[in-house]
Amino acid sequence: MFGDDLLWTAVQWAPPYGERAGLDTSTTLMLLVAALVKAAFLWLILRAPLPGPLDRRARALRRLLYLAVAYALVLWYPIGLLPDAVDTASQLALWTAIDVLYLLVIRWRSRLLRAAAAALFAVELAGVADQLLDDLDLPQVHLGEVVGLGLMLGSAAATVLTVVGQWRDGRWSRGTLIAGWASMGVYALVIPLNLLAGPFPGGVLVLPIMLDAMGLVTTVWMAATARELPTENSVPDLPPGRLRVIRVAVATVAVLPIIAMIHPEQAAHLTYTGWSMDCYDRPSFGDLKPAKRDATFLCVARGIDGGGPPMFPDSMSDQAILAYGRELCRAKDRDEQEAILTRAGSARPSWGVDPWDLVYVCPEIIGATHPELLRSTEETQAANDAYIAEENAKCRDPWPRTKGVVQATANYFLFVDGDPGYLVHDPGDEAAEEEADELYGGGDDLVTVDGSSALVGHIADVSDLCLTVKAFRTAPPRRTAGWQEVEEVPIVSRTGRLTVPEMDGGEVGAGAPMPNLAIKGKGRYRLRVYVRTDAAGEEQHLVVVFPGTSKKRLTLKP
Structure with a gap:
């Protein structure tokens, strides 16, 4: 729906992805709430910087923080169109400069606190550098799960020490410090919110919308940190015209480096090769x-x-x-x-x-x-599951009143072209695969058997058929009336299993779980197969297995 897509783009600041039939009520409500939250945060982010003198380092830190804010709000989208290595390299350069200036500009009032912050900044940047090596297809430092978790915790600790340093410095307001602590709270909530995603109505989209809105707290903190950098606030406000010039200059500094990295349209891009x-x-x-x-x-x-x-x-x-x-x-x-x-x-x-x-x-x-x-992959899997369930539902048990010890009814999917039939075999038998290969060599019989493998053919040109399997402790009545062909052959189970192959994520096999038909364990059994087609050309099979030592092949019909 056009209205849903417009609402999504307006709130999420990005076009919708994938195909949707429309947003449900809970998702629409969450988008409206997120719009109000983002509007409030955006107002806090776009407030004019406080007037006051800035030395060279503080001025550079303010500009870089505003560049980071611009990236978080809008620049992530055009940069996302470039190779991943460009994005990671720009982030590494930006935050290396910001972290160094944090160490020089913030009045930490403690050498130990400054040294701890420097160490955690280095840990944080090391993780970004390792990601850059991965993006460039260069040898990485293979980090274990424990070390990877340590890098994540180190990054969080670096944020904590930065807020502590701002508090000891005294220049930043209580609101800025609260925003810094709140940004840590957002990351701490990610894990429990993901665990609780299931109970949310429409939780697939509601949770990402919520986290996206809450994530702007970090951007608010960066913007407030840049805004309150002056050492004093006694300098009168700048004239409006000069403020506009400064804003245009800051926007230019933020955008020009990105524009410089984008090739002109007439220049050839050779981003991907067959070996990428x-x-x-x-x-x-x-x-x-x-x-x-x-x-x-x-x-x-x-x-x-x-x-x-x-x-x-x-x-x-x-x-x-x-x-x-x-x-x-x-x-x-x-x-x-x-x-x-x-x-x-x-x-x-x-x-x-x-x-x-x-x-x-x-x-x-x-x-x-x-x-x-x-x-999507999930939607395709759901559609396939629904199709298989629908095909299975069309199949009926031809002997509903004769219950087997174990039994199952399902649609059996064959290869579209040239499939000779399906196997009844002992999947645990080492010799079964070789025996099955010999069976595919051909034969005019409906059922061809070799040891613990039997190949059951089909009498019509079909790509699937309805299959019912039943196992009995003794031979059931023959009941050949209504069937076109009925054959009975000997088969052996060397491991105590006899079954029919299932689809199991593939394209060929039974559409539902098949039971073990060797109900007496290892030994000799009789395999009886009934086949018929209806007026619509659909084919139905009944496979009956029961213990028996006879080695005779019987053609019960015709």
Whole structure:
């Protein structure tokens, strides 16, 4: 819904991600509350700096703190479009300078306190530097979980000592100190709030909205620290015109370094190659933030999976690849795609491009015909589970009044093309895999058996069938009426198990858990299979297993 997207963007200061049917009542209410909280915090952040003299170091600290505030409010989005290493390097440089100036500008009134703060600042920056090595694909210092937790606690302790130093200095107001302590409280609440996310109505979105609003307390503290830096407040207010000039200058200092890092559009970007570490994973569209979608398509376009050539020449810039990608989205058929790829100099124009690759650059076009490609991993799994449950629900027990010791009914999903059937086998038997391979060699019988493995075929050209399995202590009545084919063969269980393969996250197998049909443990059993098709061409199987020493093959029908 347009109104929901507009509300989300206005409150969260970022476009919505993924596909949603609409915001529920609890999420909408939380967005309205967050809007009021953010408006109040924004008013505190944008207050004019206090007048008063500043030495060179204090002036530099004020400017850097305001740059950090600008990053927290708006600059994070454009910087997020750049490689991760650029973001991490800029953060490392910014906070190294701020931490050094904290040590020089704050009147700590204790050498021990200043030394402790310096040590914790160093620990905090070491964690950022290690992240930068990771972003640059350089060798990292492999930190254990204990050391990683120590770095997190060290960063929190550095904030605590900074607030203590401000209190001992005496220049900062009680409100600024409260904001500093509150910023620590926000981080302390993250873990319990995450644990309590389940009971929240609409908790999937309510909790991130709440934490995002509360997280602005840290930005309020940084802005208040910069605002109250002067050594005295006796200097009269600056004229409004001069204040405007100062604000424009500060904004320019904040924005120009970022603009300088962005290449002009005509300069070629070569961010990703087929060997880039960031390209090893293929996330679902719904799992990606908008800023990451173009990068994912670049990975696909430059990828060399399967040993084939990339979609576009290695020398082509990122901008050109994205432009060709959007042009491919508008192609009417494969022939038009081939013409576009040929014009682009592709080494494989006849391959075309599939919708699941193009969805990253034109979701509005691909989503109109393939809405399933817009789902997240969680949504895809939920849809698959719902489909399997629906297919299972169509299957009925053909012997409802004859209860087995164990039994189950489910849809069995076959390979779409050329699947000879399904196995009834002993999964713990070391020889079962070799026996099963021999069974796939073919045969005209409905049931082919070898030791502890039996291959059950199908009589119609189907991609799935309804399967019921039952195990009995003694041979049940034959009851062949209404069935097209019935065969009975010997089978052995060497480990005390006989069962049918399940899907278990794959595409082939039973859609529900299958029981162990070897109810007497290790030994010889008889396997009887009933098969029939209905008027709609749907195929139904009944598999019956019971103890028996006979080695005869019986064709009970026809």
